[in-house]
Amino acid sequence: MTICFKSIGTILTPFKRKEGMPIQSRGSKGIKGTIKLKREYSDGLLDLEKFSHIYLIYHFHKSKGFDLQVIPFLDDKLHGVFATRAPRRPNSIGISVVKLISIKDNILEIENVDMLDGTLLLDIKPYIAQFDIHNIEKSGWINNLT
Template sequence: MEFKYQVIGVIHSPFREPRGVPIQASAARGIRGSVEVYPEYADGLKDLEEFSHIILLYHFHRAKPGKLLVRPYMDEEEHGIFATRAPSRPNPIGISVVRLLRINGNVLHVEDVDIIDGTPLLDIKPYVPEFDVREVERTGWLEKNVHRLEKTRDDGRFT
């Protein structure tokens, strides 16, 4: 089965190349960008300004074709692609939770951006802690590596 999605906008950030980009939005604190929603989708932004954070779903347009076993940024061992957030995936879909600063027309001004400039936007959803935050018991192989998040950056291995 195959699906087709419409690109609804483009994400702008200070990152022109993958190398050096923080690998998660929580490690991109204070980095600002914007999300240009195409005019034909602008009506869909109604009431979004009432949320402090939003979820951006996007296409990893610069990622090379995915493998099922990868060496992720925060480990030296190979892991199954579905046990990582690596951008080279069977369906190269990215997700980031960013702070929504303001909306001007069809442009969203955001902060905590870990996305390459020019990335195609697939969808926007409001972030709601009561829906999205879960208490977890384990975080797999990342338990021993999550302390490296703040200093880990894209090194180009997936492009």
């Protein structure tokens, strides 16, 4: 089955190349970016300003192909791609939690960006602590890092 998504906007960041870009949004504290939402989606922003953080779902537009097993940045052992956050994935979809600074018309100012400039945005969802924070029992291979 083929699924086709339309981008709802573009994420603008200071990162023109993968080199030097943070690998997670928690590692990019204070780095600002901008979302240019397509105007036809502006009405969907109603009440979003009431949230301090949002999820961005986006396309890894510079990632070509995929590997089912990868050696992630933080480890030297092979893991299944679904046990990592590696960008070379079967569907090249990324997700980040960023701080929402402001919304003016169809422009969102955000902070803690970890994606490349020009990344195509697929969706925005509010981060809701009551739903999104879980008591974690296991964190996989990350627990073995020293």
